[in-house]
Amino acid sequence: MDHYFTSKPAGERSTIHATLGGVVRELVTARGVFSGERLDPGTRILIEHAPDPHGLTVDVGCGWGPLSLDAALRNPAAEVIAVDVNEGARELTAENAARLGVTVTTATPEEALQLVGTRGIDYLISNPPIRVGKSELHSILATWLPRLAPEGAAYLVVAKNLGADSLQRWIEAELGQPCVRIASQKGYRILQVTSATSTAGPER
Numbered sequence: 199m200d201h202y203f204t205s206k207p208a209g210e211r212s213t214i215h216a217t218l219g220g221v222v223r224e225l226v227t228a229r230g231v232f233s234g235e236r237l238d239p240g241t242r243i244l245i246e247h248a249p250d251p252h253g254l255t256v257d258v259g260c261g262w263g264p265l266s267l268d269a270a271l272r273n274p275a276a277e278v279i280a281v282d283v284n285e286g287a288r289e290l291t292a293e294n295a296a297r298l299g300v301t302v303t304t305a306t307p308e309e310a311l312q313l314v315g316t317r318g319i320d321y322l323i324s325n326p327p328i329r330v331g332k333s334e335l336h337s338i339l340a341t342w343l344p345r346l347a348p349e350g351a352a353y354l355v356v357a358k359n360l361g362a363d364s365l366q367r368w369i370e371a372e373l374g375q376p377c378v379r380i381a382s383q384k385g386y387r388i389l390q391v392t393s394a395t396s397t398a399g400p401e402r
């Protein structure tokens with residue numbers, strides 16, 4: 199069975215409607231990408247609670263692009279990089295960005311690391327791929343979260359029943375970065391992670 203996180207291109211296309219940037223939009227999705235039939239409820243809750251993006255903005259695991267597209271719509275001045283291992287997901291995100299007339303750069307994780315280089319990430323947003331397994335998930339987060347700029351912040355949505363609370367503890371203990379829950383709704387936790395060298399401190 200194919201999983202949404204394989205690198206295979208997405209299957210048959212369809213259009214859906216979802217509120218992004220505060221307005222209902224028509225978007226293209228496909229079978230084989232995560233939540234291809236609707237905006238994922240966790241993603242919607244993340245969009246509702248995360249502050250506006252700014253500066254170098256990275257969406258880790260972009261799927262068909264909802265978080266990247268919403269970020270680019272909310273702040274066209276942000277430099278938005280949409281990262282996914284799935285080629286079909288990257289294609290859909292690029293197609294949706296063109297439809298909405300926003301600028302989003304799609305990239306594989308390796309390409310995205312090159313694009314970011316030694317710059318600090320100002321804003322990171324993710325509905326991370328929990329189902330890849332704990333060790334892969336930890337490796338993804340250990341790749342991206344330490345790259346936050348000193349005043350940068352990451353916003354993650356994780357279902358409570360998929361281990362949000364233990365992930366929060368792991369981020370603090372293993373990455374040494376402040377991680378606080380800023381919202382809890384319908385079984386989803388919204389976590390805010392800041393830099394280990396942050397002078398501002400997380401929202402409490």
Ligand SMILES: C[S@@+](CC[C@H](N)C(=O)[O-])C[C@H]1O[C@@H](n2cnc3c(N)ncnc32)[C@H](O)[C@@H]1O
Binds near residue numbers: 281338
């Ligand atoms: C839970 S889905 C979220 C998709 C989209 N952001 C949304 O909210 O609908 C997680 C995404 O992470 C991608 N993914 C899996 N492993 C990854 C990795 N190592 N780096 C980047 N993305 C990855 C999957 O292909 C999938 O599209």
